[in-house]
Amino acid sequence: MAGIELVGKIGSMALIERGDIDYNKFARIGRQLRPGMVWVTSGATEIGRLDYMKRNGVELTGDRDEIKTDYAAQGQSVLMQTYRMFIDEKYSVRQLLVEHRHFNDPVKRRHIGEMLVRSAEQGAIPIVNYNDAVSVEENRKMEIERLRAEKDDVCELVDNDETAAQIAFMVEAETLLILSTLDGIFYDVADKNSLITTIRGKTKEETLRLVDEAKSRCVGRSRAGSNGAAAKLEYIKPCVTHGTKVIIASAKYDISDILSGAAPATVIETKN
Numbered sequence: 001m002a003g004i005e006l007v008g009k010i011g012s013m014a015l016i017e018r019g020d021i022d023y024n025k026f027a028r029i030g031r032q033l034r035p036g037m038v039w040v041t042s043g044a045t046e047i048g049r050l051d052y053m054k055r056n057g058v059e060l061t062g063d064r065d066e067i068k069t070d071y072a073a074q075g076q077s078v079l080m081q082t083y084r085m086f087i088d089e090k091y092s093v094r095q096l097l098v099e100h101r102h103f104n105d106p107v108k109r110r111h112i113g114e115m116l117v118r119s120a121e122q123g124a125i126p127i128v129n130y131n132d133a134v135s136v137e138e139n140r141k142m143e144i145e146r147l148r149a150e151k152d153d154v155c156e157l158v159d160n161d162e163t164a165a166q167i168a169f170m171v172e173a174e175t176l177l178i179l180s181t182l183d184g185i186f187y188d189v190a191d192k193n194s195l196i197t198t199i200r201g202k203t204k205e206e207t208l209r210l211v212d213e214a215k216s217r218c219v220g221r222s223r224a225g226s227n228g229a230a231a232k233l234e235y236i237k238p239c240v241t242h243g244t245k246v247i248i249a250s251a252k253y254d255i256s257d258i259l260s261g262a263a264p265a266t267v268i269e270t271k272n
Contacts, residue, residue: 003036003117003120003121003171004036004037004038004116004117004120004168004171004172004173004174005036005037005173005174005175006036006037006038006173006174006175006176006177006259007037007038007039007040007164007167007168007171007173007175007176007177008037008038008039008040008164008176008177008178008179008255009039009040009041009042009160009161009163009164009176009177009178009179010025010029010039010040010041010042010043010179010180010251011042011043011160011161011179011180011181011251012042012043012045012046012047013046013180013181014179014180014181014250014251015041015042015043015046015047015251016043016046016047016050019050020050021047021050021078021082023082025251026082026083026085026086027086028254028255029083029086029251029255030083030085030086030087030088031086031087031088032254032255032256033087033091033125034088034091034125035091035119035120035121035122035123035124035125036120037120037125038116038119038125038126038128038167038171038173039083039125039126039127039128040128040129040160040163040164040167041079041083041127041128041129041160042129042130042160043075043079043129044071044072044075044076044079044129044132044133045068045071045072045075045132046071046075047075047078047079048070048071048072048073048074048075048076048078049071049075051074051075051078052070052071052074065136065137068132068135069132069133069134069135069136072131072132072133073133076095076097076129076133079127079129080093080095080127083127087125090123091123091124091125092119092122092123092124092125093124093125093127094119094124094125094126094127095126095127095128095129096112096115096116096126096127096128096129097128097129097130097131097133098112098128098129098130098131098157098163099130099131099134099135099157100143100144100155100156100157101143103155103157103166103170104147104154104155109170112167112170113167113170113171116167116170116171117171128163128164128167129160130157130160130163144156159231159235161178161231161232161235162231162235164176164178165178165235165236165238165239166235166238168239168244169238169239169241169242169244172242172244173239173244174244174245175244175245175246175247175259176236176239176244176245176246176247177247177248177249177255177258177259178232178236178246178247178248178249179249179250179251180248180249180250180251181250181251182250183195183249183250183264183265183266184196184197184248184249184250184264184265184266185199185214185218185229185232185233185248185266186218186229187214187217187218187219188218188219189219189229190219195264195266196214196266197264197265197266197267198266198267198268199211199214199266199267199268199269200267200268200269200270200271201270201271202270202271203270204240204241204243204270206270207240207268207269207270208237208240208241211233211236211237211240211268212233214233215229215230215233215234218230218233232248236268240268240269240270243270245267245268245269246267246268246269247259247265247266247267247268248265248266248268249263249264249265249266250263250264250265
């Protein structure tokens with residue numbers, strides 16, 4: 001597959017500011033999205049929670065999986081409406097909700113990849129999210145275990161970092177951009193001077209070795225519940241193998257500044 005310039009991803013907390021949707025963040029992202037880009041977004045569950053609370057004054061109570069389903073179903077419409085508000089009206093916007101089973105089935109995987117490439121050709125921007133509204137954790141774990149009994153290479157998609165990396169690998173994207181609340185990958189998130197600015201080898205094998213070295217030295221997480229820097233570095237390995245340039249940076253910077261090198265970031269690539 002070809003034609004995908006960038007696969008980008010933003011996390012839930014990067015889209016929230018002081019307990020509300022960060023419309024400035026959506027506006028900055030939306031202005032820079034164009035056909036040839038695929039945008040992977042978290043945020044449906046948290047935005048659904050905020051939207052529910054605004055309308056009802058209280059949070060939902062009860063079964064955790066049911067609450068997540070209800071918030072995600074409510075948040076998906078708000079999420080897409082907000083992106084549509086800020087993306088140039090001359091471009092089409094398409095929503096794609098995915099699950100782990102789609103990426104573990106070769107036919108479905110190829111079908112999704114072809115749709116993403118067609119979107120670039122048709123002047124459309126795909127907005128992708130994991131389909132939390134239909135995901136029940138216990139059932140998902142059982143399905144993953146069954147798949148692992150059949151083969152070694154299994155996609156879990158437990159995090160949209162993994163979703164974005166799998167999409168970038170699938171469509172052979174030139175660049176994978178992962179946005180979060182931090183400036184990139186740190187050896188220790190408590191030490192702001194420990195940013196890893198580049199992970200670059202002369203060969204793909206050397207780059208992968210350097211990724212593993214950085215992964216072994218990463219300590220801490222940006223927030224409770226996140227999978228941390230080590231997980232991000234594991235997820236992006238297929239992209240490194242393919243030759244995709246990977247950039248991990250903060251969502252507070254413009255995409256154009258990150259891509260140009262004007263903003264701090266962690267850049268992972270193999271020298272040509």
